[in-house]
Amino acid sequence: MQAEVPSTPKAMTILAIEDDPGDAELLRRRLAQIPGFQFQFRHARDTRGAKAELSHTDVDIAFLDYHLGASNGLDLLEQLRSSGETRPVVVLTGNADVYTAASMTRAGADDYLAKSDLHPEALLRAIKNANERQLVREHSKRSEVIVERLADENVELSLANRLDALTGLLSRAAWTEIITQEHERSSRYSRTYSVLLIDVDYFKSLNDIRGHAAGDECLNRLAKCFLEVCRSMDAVGRHGGEEFVVLLPETDSDGALAMGERIRKAVWDLGIARSDSPDASPVTVSIGVASSPADQWEDVVTRADESLYVAKALGRNLVWGERATKATARAQGPHERITVVVVDDDAGDAELLRRQLEELRNLSFDYIHCDNAKTALTALKSRQEALVFLDYRLGETSGVDTLGELRAAGVLGPVIAVTGNADEYIVADLMRAGADDYIAKGDVGPDVLRRAIRNAASQYSRRSTEARNRQLVAELQSAKRSLEGKNRRLTELYKTAHQFVDNVSHEFRTPLTVIKEFSSILRDGLAGSVSTEQGEYLDIVLNRVDDLSTMVDDMLDISKLEAGVLGVARRNCQMQDVIQNVRTTLERKAAAAKVNLTIGEAPTLPDVYCDPEKIARVLINLTVNAIKFCEEGGNVSIEAARPDDGPFVRVRVTDNGRGIAPENVEAIFERFKQLEGNLRSSTKGFGLGLSIAKELVHLNFGDITVESRLGEGSTFAFTVPVADPATVLPICLRRLSTPAASLLSAQAGAAVDARVLDALDGFLQHQLRRSDLLFRTAPDSWLIVAAAGESELGCMIARIERARADTNRNRPSGPLPLLRIEIKGTWRGFQQSRELIKRFECERRGDAGAGI
Structure with missing residues (x-):
């Protein structure tokens, strides 16, 4: 059905931001083929020209090349959006996969089109979508301003209640809330925490001599000092007056004593004078230490207060805790x-x-x-x-x-x-x-000497431990810096390699698309009549373009496989449909190589559970490989069957080529591995096709095998599971690398039409990881098997909801409905293969209670 031409009072001004004049001319011709569509066409070849056109020309919509010469077209798009430019932009790319689309959307694109898909209906649809998204973006921006203002006001109110007005430390109420949570956590998991109660020595005299302003300044400097010495995980608060309190999570008595001593020394080093006299001694603090366990957190604070009293009684400027006395007594x-x-x-x-x-x-x-x-x-x-x-x-x-x-x-x-x-x-x-x-x-006297010896021995033990700890920390920091430097270097090299592959692949794909498009125009006689000989030459060109396109796809796939970002959208489908979708391409390849291709019919096969696009790639790689290794007049056949009505459908690609030596059978699935001397085709690849085929089959829970005899030919076979959860689930659980698996249900929160539900199904497919499974049990209901434990599920659900909200901000055809996701349970170890499957079947039948 042809898209409706948008009615406009004047001709639209179209700006093509494209460094390749050939691509720009192709776009202009495709726009001119739209019946009744009037437009003025402008062309900018670089970033500077694009900005000039947008500044001085009343542009209605811009078509932006994904790679703009040496720069990235998305960088220009981000600059335009950040400068307040709201006019619609459609990105043109040679690689229209979901990850590229996601980067375009994040940068601010209103729509995107593959350069190989520039037909009138697609162009009209993109123009309409872009205009609608422009309106949505303007409304969203106004809403975001209001939401941000309200959020800022809420933050200010929250901070005012949780922070001490003078020092900026936690207020007593906020600190009490934190230690309550830490006490519950420590009690539940048998962990230890400590409390430091800090009192400023002779603070009243400082206030009396130097005044309250000096006293406030002193408290502020001390508060800053405490924050600098303490760890980011510690909670520092003002307890009242000149008293401060520090919560040290995951810290025993020895660690708390060491932290207290660091604070004491840091305060001494500040050198805050008690009076205006040049000989005045500096401000000091006394610190009481106590650690859990205790029945209530208040008991720990009480013991810290008792230790603080001892520190002040012994002369102040001291750190005291129960551990110090016990350690000395043992010594x-x-x-x-x-x-x-x-x-x-x-x-x-x-x-x-x-x-x-x-x-x-x-x-x-x-x-x-x-x-x-x-x-x-x-x-x-x-x-x-x-x-x-x-x-x-x-x-x-x-x-x-x-x-x-x-x-x-x-x-x-x-x-x-x-x-x-x-x-x-x-x-x-x-x-x-x-x-x-x-x-x-x-x-x-004996008592005084005993107390002094005990204290001195305790301080010496602490000092020795600190010295050793400093040495160990210095060694660890040195090793850490060395490792971090090496990791940064490796990360930079890894990113550079991936960026290189992605850029080179895109730069290959763009001219290939143009070559294929114009060659097809010539081959179809749209630019004039073509002789038989010229048609053969053009078929050769198209065939070689397909070879190079396959090589580009291989590079992109191997890059995504190594990065772990190759998405998998598994669903129920017919294997015969997958074969028919690639039939024309394979027949043209076979005809160009003068090889006979036979595709068997199997109409009674059951549905399979797989990603049809990935399985199509496997089929293309195996068949093209078979054609290459056949002589002229050779035979290649494709057959699909279900052996013994088992749990798999098996696809066999057989050729009568030269075959493979036994010692090379396993090696052919290795990356960049190619056999010498057997390749008849003039186009030599990277040796990635079979390696990628093996990875893609495994991602779809199948296996790939090869049987070959030298001089007789080879048979490559791969399996795909039948679309039966009872079959797929055990296979998936056996291959999980995590010790836990969870079952969740998802249901659309509103009644919507089938088109929106299909879009929601596709959204869920792309949000799940490749180790997760999605089964659509009803038009508006799904079951999810996630390779995750209980602690990960909350983050997973929140991530899906954030992605849905982000998608709705840029979805002109209406928002996706709310998803109600419910956790049904998590199973570990041996329970996975039985209890999870049992509960899954009960949920699928709607009998959830029977599976509990």
């Missing part, structure tokens, strides 16, 4: 012997300390006394893990300076500072220099 075993180095210029004080140490139970130690820093460094050179008691005043030398020398020399063991004045600022200087704890000389 101080009754049979452990340690080396104690006392660095004190007062021998009396050193002796007093030794006697107090002897009173400690379960402590065995070797005692060394050093009266200056030099002898201490010599003694500790071979005793890196010794416990050091360091006097704060060491003659004329400060203990802080001595401690700095020890740490700089690589002494990483625990150090306890001994001072006669437990002033807060002195203690801060010692801790900043690297002391693990401190004691006042007036307080030296």
